[in-house]
Amino acid sequence: MSIFQRTTIALARSPAAGRAMRAIARRSSLARRFVGGASVDEAVQTALRLRQAHGIRASLFYLGEYVADPEAIEHNVSQALAACRALRQAGLDVHVSVDPTAIGYMHSDALGADNARRIGLAVQEGAGNGCDWMVLDMEDDGIRERTCDLHRNLLQSAIPAGLTLQARRRRTPEDLAFAIGQRTSLRLVKGAFPERALDHAGRARIDQAYLDTASIMLSREARASGFYPVFGTHDDRLAGAIMDLARGRGWSADEFEFEMLYGVRPDWQLALRGLGYNVRVYLPFGADWWPYAIRRVGESPRNAWLLARSLTSDGRYFG
Known part of the structure; x- marks a missing residue:
């Protein structure tokens, strides 16, 4: 892990930095850039606007750090449940993303x-429409196996549960082996904050691992099982390769999704929609936005400009 990444993690975990940045946010757009609202109602209104104006779907995620306090855990769960109710009432996909460490692990x-x-x-x-899922986020490697076990158990109970896997992890094909034969949704991401002993090294190798995994997700076996591939990437090169691969395998544009973070590359999101592809944004909501926002910056030094720009812009997303 680089010095830059260590610094952003420290900032994300710092209460003092959080207080200072929330004060700055009252005069800037940092939170508005990456967060869909402070409350369930605000987040659902953001999701509704994206869907009506651009045909872009959303997965709601309540912001919260690793928590062990039962009261805080129950609060996180109640927010996820409220999001499910509000999404249903708005006629949107009942689609929420969940960190296992936020709900009790x-x-x-x-x-x-x-x-x-x-x-x-x-x-x-x-x-009912095939787009309603609870998707388990993949956190640090210490909880990877328990997250995969939870996913299996939920599917065995016929609960619409999806899973996130990280292409940079060497063992991802092993974790994928079970999911590929299930009626489930799987979100593939590159993965942030690398673990040298566990990961592929270098951009070229990680990109190749991503495409190798995407090829399995777009296999004949996956299609026959009702598997729903979701490609979490802002990389248009990877997206182009996936589109070619899907087309060659006979997958239509509405049989899989591209997913991106809310506030990141909206131009590319609109371009993909214009080509007829399903696009979903990972849409966080809640007051504890600072750790999430600074982690987005910390995933790559190239993202640092987003921080500076957000502190001086009006934060409008799609105008």
């Missing part, structure tokens, strides 16, 4: 699994 696996089931059942109540 820092306290106990039993509590985390029970809360994941509660959220999954809330998603299931509105399921």
Whole structure:
């Protein structure tokens, strides 16, 4: 992990930095750039605007750090449940993203699994168009195996649960082996904050690992099982290769998705929609936005300009 990344992690975890940046945010656009709203209602209105104006879908994610306090855990769960209800009432996809460590896995696996089931059942109540999912985010490697186990258990209970896998992890093809034969949604990302002993090294090798994994996700076996591929990338080179691969394998543009972070490359999101592809944004909401926003900057030094620009712009997204 680089010095730049270590610094952004420290900033993300610093209460003092968080307080200072929230004060600055009152005069800037940093939070508005990356966060869809402070409340469920605001986030759903953002999602509704994106869907009506541009045909872009959203996955709502309630902002929160690793938590072990039962009261804080229950609060996180209640926000996810409220998002499910509000999305259903708005006629949108009941699609939420969940960090296992935010819903109980820092306290106990039993509590985390029970809360994941509660959220999954809330998603299931509105399921019907094939786009309603609770997607488990992939956090640090210390919880990878437990997250994959949770995903398997939820699917065995017929709960519409998806999973996120990181292409840079060498063991991702092994984790993918179970999912590829299931009616599930799988979000493939490159993965941030590398672990040298566990990961592929270098951009070219990570990109190739991403495409190798995408090829499995777009296989005949995946299509036959009802598997729904989601490609989480802002890289137009990778997206172009995936479009070519899908076309060659007989996948139509509406049989998979591209997913991007809210506030990142909106021009490219619109371009993909113009080509007829499904686009979804990962749309965080809540007051604890600073750790999330600074982590987006920390994923790459190239993103640092977003921080400077956000502090001086009006934060409008798609105008």
